[in-house]
Amino acid sequence: MNILDKLKHGKILLSDGAWGTFLQEKGLKPGECPELWNITHRSEVRDIAESYLLAGSDIIETNSFGGSIFKLSQYGLEGRVSELNQAAAAISREAAGNDRHVAGSVGPSGKMLLMGDITENELYDGFCQQVTALEKGGADIIIVETMSALDEASLAVRAARENTKCTVIVTMTFSGDNKGDFRTMMGVSPEEMVIAMKEAGAHIVGSNCGNGIEDMISITRAIRRTDNTIPVMIQANAGIPEYIDGKTVFRESPEMMASFIPDLIKTGASIIGGCCGTTPEHIRAMGRAMVKA
Ligand SMILES: [Zn+2]
Numbered sequence: 456m457n458i459l460d461k462l463k464h465g466k467i468l469l470s471d472g473a474w475g476t477f478l479q480e481k482g483l484k485p486g487e488c489p490e491l492w493n494i495t496h497r498s499e500v501r502d503i504a505e506s507y508l509l510a511g512s513d514i515i516e517t518n519s520f521g522g523s524i525f526k527l528s529q530y531g532l533e534g535r536v537s538e539l540n541q542a543a544a545a546i547s548r549e550a551a552g553n554d555r556h557v558a559g560s561v562g563p564s565g566k567m568l569l570m571g572d573i574t575e576n577e578l579y580d581g582f583c584q585q586v587t588a589l590e591k592g593g594a595d596i597i598i599v600e601t602m603s604a605l606d607e608a609s610l611a612v613r614a615a616r617e618n619t620k621c622t623v624i625v626t627m628t629f630s631g632d633n634k635g636d637f638r639t640m641m642g643v644s645p646e647e648m649v650i651a652m653k654e655a656g657a658h659i660v661g662s663n664c665g666n667g668i669e670d671m672i673s674i675t676r677a678i679r680r681t682d683n684t685i686p687v688m689i690q691a692n693a694g695i696p697e698y699i700d701g702k703t704v705f706r707e708s709p710e711m712m713a714s715f716i717p718d719l720i721k722t723g724a725s726i727i728g729g730c731c732g733t734t735p736e737h738i739r740a741m742g743r744a745m746v747k748a
Pocket residue numbers: 663664665692730731
């Protein structure tokens with residue numbers, strides 16, 4: 456069944472957890488291109504996908520967050536965009552089979568339209584190349600994630616809507632001030648996101664990264680104030696990263712994150728997973744909490 460039909464029938468879906476921090480655990484070195492691992496370390500990448508499927512994920516992502524030409528060119532891999540994205544989706548599809556969903560991950564380009572780094576056409580074309588390769592590799596969803604600028608997110612969503620048959624999700628990264636007002640790095644509020652992303656054609660909106668799970672409840676509430684019907688996806692970090700002895704530490708335990716799931720669902724989130732620092736154990740605990748909620 457199409458994911459949108461499942462959501463229409465009231466299903467709550469479990470997504471997956473972190474890929475970046477998981478790849479580092481498997482030996483990805485700083486300065487190494489994560490997406491090249493889809494070719495050079497295929498079995499390690501597949502192992503990540505399988506770990507999340509075993510934990511109960513209904514949706515798994517792909518190792519393609521930095522797979523746009525803009526990011527790959529930093530490694531001299533600009534000629535391999537299609538190959539690396541197609542491989543990313545193929546690995547996740549192979550692991551997921553046909554019953555579960557594969558969401559092709561599209562992260563920010565690192566370029567800013569506002570600063571004149573790039574033109575709209577260049578950005579759109581770059582995202583087109585990435586999303587069509589992800590669909591070709593087997594993705595049935597495109598997830599545009601960790602976005603902070605509305606113009607860039609809109610172009611990525613449009614590229615996916617206009618050039619693939621995939622369901623399109625967009626999630627942005629917010630941080631809150633002490634009054635509970637949430638904005639992206641570029642000053643976008645959750646309310647502004649919903650309006651602009653619906654206009655661009657997104658089927659599902661939400662938030663990922665930046666926050667632990669508790670703040671995601673406030674963000675979901677802000678989205679719901681603006682729109683009562685669009686499905687909301689939330690992928691929280693295992694807390695805000697702390698740097699201790701030169702290492703990044705995420706403090707939210709699987710149990711702690713799971714304890715917020717009932718409230719998150721009540722507020723209106725219907726696809727829930729994790730971002731940085733979350734592991735298959737976090738996903739498993741969240742899945743259990745969903746069944747009970
Ligand atoms: Zn994250």
